[in-house]
Amino acid sequence: MYQLNEFTQRSELDEALAENVAQLLIQAVKQKGKASIAVSGGSTPKGFFNALSQKDLPWQDITITLADERWVGIDSDDSNTRLVHENLLQNKAVNAKFFHLKQGDELTDETLADLNLAAKSSILPLDVLILGMGEDGHTASLFPCSEQIAQALSSSTAPLLKVVPQTAPYQRITFSFAYLKQSKNTFLHISGTNKHAVLEQAIAGNDSRAMPIRAFLQDPAIDTQVYWAE
Template identity: 45%
Template sequence: MALTEQKFASRESLNEQFAKQVAGLLSDAIAAKGNASLAVSGGSTPLPFFQQLCQQPIDWSSVVVTLADERWVDNTHADSNEKLVRENLLVDKAAVARFFPLKTGHDNAFDAVSTLHADDAQPRLPFDVLILGMGGDAHTASLFPCCAQIDAGLDLNSGNTFIATEPTTAPHQRMSYTLPALVSANNLFLHLTGDEKLAVLEQALTVANAAEKPIKAVVENADVTLVWAP
């Protein structure tokens, strides 16, 4: 598998060009099969990208949007990725897209895994477009090196699409797509900004055990396009 790099001179140019690229891929999927799926990540990095993407003139009514992972909080909570997406991506032209939430009514994320697996409303894999981020510890989605569930989450033969995790270095239980679900995506992007994150990625790719730096497991098992700006 390969890591391809798209490096931009500024975050503004990245957001503009990346939004057009993703919109084009979604439009191609709609033309080919009548619908498209997009999985995105939370955090501050994608916010200005979302604000560009939602303005792209594509058939958003044929797109289903979901999250690579979610914190186990109510969708009105400040830490909710769903809240972030609803307020910044599912607006303007993209307001008509369908959204599949990972947060259920269960109090405990671990009790919700079977419900999500059985939910017919979930996007059919593989995703047409998946956009991942990465933390300073090289976690991606909610596959944290510190969580007891990391080996199960990285198991390519698990047969599972979802996994609940509980990091020790970050708040909240989480729900995440598993490694096999993530790396099956037709178009997989890693969206990073800043020299520090780039250095974390470069160091992560040198470790022997991917469970120590989970982003390594993604790059080793998929063709990944790094989208980066300083």
């Protein structure tokens, strides 16, 4: 299931999404003493990150992580970890915790096992999930071109997986659909006419392996709030 929320300006979307997410995080902390949020990379969320970082939240009780990460150094321009540190873990959000997906030099089976144990014990299920979407309909690092796509969409897989896309650089680590699906609040944040066209294409079909974002838009158990601005 999905609901489309359209905005005329990206700044308007950023503020509305930030306010919505802030209230959800406050509610989660009140209910259980802590909250977790997974965000996505790219240029689209920068304005949202800035708006959220200026909200008065119990940041010391909130853990931020990524829906996926490229296995690159934190100093790389392609590092989503760097993006979050420079744009979200700022202002009032400097006291938030950060759960690193990229740990160590190599993405080994042992590293994955340790990360899966840590994720299960500290941040899962997520209270808030902010997804992005590529031109090919991928989300997080659930790439239709990868050999791991069936495993990534499986209902019986681990929380975190290694993915090697064939049409994008770097090996990746990503949360699987089975565990992203458990998020209590799911948002898809996109902008521009091209992404709107991709969204319409995703809504029109039902093959999730061809366009993995369909798994979130069409699953009756998920209420995906789509935030789009020109």
